[in-house]
Amino acid sequence: MSAPSSSGPLSHLTVLDLSRILAGPWTTQILADLGARVIKVESPAGDDTRRWGPPFLTRETDDGQTENADAAYFTCCNRNKESVCVDFSKPEGAELIRTLAQSADILVENFKVGGLKKYGLDYDSLRAINPRLVYCSITGFGQTGPYANRAGYDFLIQGMGGLMSMTGLPETDDQPAQPVKTGVAIVDEFTGMYAATSILAAIASRDQTGEGQHIDCSLLDCQVAMLANQGANWLVGQRTPKPMGNNHPNLVPYRAYPVKDGHVIIACGNDRQFRSLCQVLGLEALAHDERFATNAGRVEHRDRLEPALEVRLTAFTRDEIIARLEQEAVPCGPINTVPEVFDDPQVKAREMVVPLTRADGATIQTVAYPARFSATPARYHAAPPRLGANTQTLLRNDLQLDDQAIETLRKSGVVA
Structure with a gap:
């Protein structure tokens, strides 16, 4: 057996992450944990989940006061990434992203259908300058169909995709069945896993053909695929799943x-x-x-x-x-x-909690990548970053901009 690699199996890949909230960042954290360089491009306001709290991380201000920093939510899916704050609604900002895309391997975005075309950051525009690019679009309903232009959120898709029709307590003589969502945004997470798997398949195809491609990944499609045995119960036996509490439709006890x-x-x-x-x-x-x-x-x-x-x-x-x-x-x-989960001896033995220290000194507890590789294990090299923590370094090192050019971009609000 070869010695474990410290760089990860995807260390040869660079990812431009234009996504926010959960499904897209979940995708790119998987790639980052496996060694890819992930450049998280954020607006000046930052990813929405930086504000989805409490609870929040805290930091000490220059005058010794304590203030809220990023929400815990943000930390669950943004480890091992670089945060670059670029306003690509401005032409100069969009040009910076296009320059980065010329040498990127993968781009992940979750804007509304057609939302990036006006900035010249859609797949067709970027394919023209980088035909090897694997471009993954994550939306609520996909790029086609009557719902394509609708916004989609996990909770909404749990309902529309059938999951909530079978979760919760069953109907009784006294009370009708009540729809219940899952305790985590499971559709977002499964979509992230499907997207990451699909991206790696497209990379494997590119290795053979030299050509990238566009991946259209939707929350609704992934939820329908996740119906598993319940979907098969209907398709094969025309049995409509209903809420059964903790009972299983196909197994007893x-x-x-x-x-x-x-x-x-x-x-x-x-x-x-x-x-x-x-x-x-x-x-x-x-x-x-x-x-x-x-x-x-x-x-x-x-x-x-x-x-x-x-x-x-x-x-x-x-x-x-x-x-x-x-x-x-x-x-x-x-x-x-949840406290009992993290105190469980099996969870401890599997080292499922990974503490990471950020440049500002904050230590953030994160949950480990769950698969174990014998030769190229997941790597944990960077805590979830502060907004724009890597902007200056990227502008200098990747885009070769001098201090005057960077200051001009900063004063015009293109970068922060």
């Missing part, structure tokens, strides 16, 4: 169950695991009942099976039943709070 001191998750994926569960609970007769012997039978007769399991499980504490079930290789686990 597979949900959170009340115990003496809270809840425990039990997730039986096969008949052997169900039989082992019944043995631990002293319900061997259920394992031999023909109604419950197979998963298909348990799904059909869940209303008869679940109450019997619930009664027995309430005799145990959470830790007692987890210990017993783990001995019998029955998948189970607790419902952890």
Whole structure:
């Protein structure tokens, strides 16, 4: 096995990141963690998520006071990037970005359809000066179709894409089902992962053809793709998914169950695991009942099976039943709070928290890249940057501008 590389597998690539909020920055942080140089181009106001708090990072002012800096939200998806503050709504600013694009490998943007054309920063304009450029556009609804010009946000797409029709508590005699979104912006995050995967596929294609291409990646398309088994349940069996709380439409038992001191998750994926569960609970007769012997039978007769399991499980504490079930290789686990997640011995052993110190002395706790490479691991070389922290260096080193030219741009508000 070769020695691990310190530069990362994508260290030969340069990314222009014109995106903001979450889906685009999530994409480019993946690329940055894997070694790509990511130049985050921000307006003078900065990425909106710098203000999406509290909580905020704090910093000490020159007079010794403490003030809010960037929101914690911003730090979750902007590690390992350079922040360059350029107002490309001004012709001089747009020209700076075009110059950078001439030698870039990848550009990621999430403006409205056609929004960058007036600045000469659309794909066709930049392809003319750099045909090797892989240009990824992330939008709510894609570049085509009747909704193409609509703005799209994660919450909206969770609803339109079907996810919220199946999350939340089921309908009861007393109350209709209530739509519930997920606790994180999961559509943005999945779109970021699809976009990063697609970008790397386009780079692989470029290695063979020498030509870049345009990638059209939409939140709605990604959400529809994420419907997975629920989408297949409809397409194959015309079964409309509905809110089922913590129940699974295709597996039983597979949900959170009340115990003496809270809840425990039990997730039986096969008949052997169900039989082992019944043995631990002293319900061997259920394992031999023909109604419950197979998963298909348990799904059909869940209303008869679940109450019997619930009664027995309430005799145990959470830790007692987890210990017993783990001995019998029955998948189970607790419902952890976020503090409990980061205190979990497995999470600690996997070193999932990475502290990074910014140039101003602020230490920021970030979450590690989740995949482990044997030879080219993810790298963590820069904390989420302050707005415009790298502007001066880039103007001098990449664009070869002298102090007078930089000062002229600064006074005219093109850079900050």
